[in-house]
């Protein structure tokens with residue numbers, strides 16, 4: 001494959017991934033949060049959404065791997081504490097109630113997200129851009145995996 005075609009195909013993959021991970025039609029309009037904890041977790045999810053989007057659309061094109069590393073650490077830190085932001089009964093329009101029936105699985109999915117984000121951090125420190133792209137796509141996959149099961153999109 002020519003180099004140019006290769007990068008075009010790569011771009012298409014990133015665009016498709018971005019669409020699936022980032023096509024966040026907002027579940028919550030400002031001022032419509034069910035409770036303070038829902039408002040807090042949505043703010044943190046939005047930060048991760050912004051971070052993964054910046055990795056693909058800004059930091060990678062600019063070759064700014066330090067920024068990728070910082071974004072990866074933020075996503076990992078949020079993934080670590082994510083389950084604590086879903087106490088029983090903290091229902092919302094965006095969260096599928098089934099997550100409290102299988103909270104063990106929900107926690108496993110948060111953990112997978114944290115590990116993938118830490119792997120992205122390691123890849124960014126390695127300075128190998130293709131490794132970073134692969135790791136960033138894996139992070140996106142772990143977001144999607146949980147969303148497919150437990151997030152209600154609007």
Ligand code: HEC
Nearest residue numbers: 024027028045048049092094095109110113143146150151
């Ligand atoms: C373990 C499960 C899980 C993981 C992992 C996860 N999410 Fe989510 N996400 C949810 C749930 C559940 C909601 C709905 C929260 C609510 O509305 O109460 C949500 C909501 C969101 C929202 C919408 C916030 C809003 O209402 O405007 C965005 C954006 C988002 N997630 C991005 C991400 C990104 C990016 C990642 C990966 C870096 C990620 N999420 C990983 C479960 C997860």
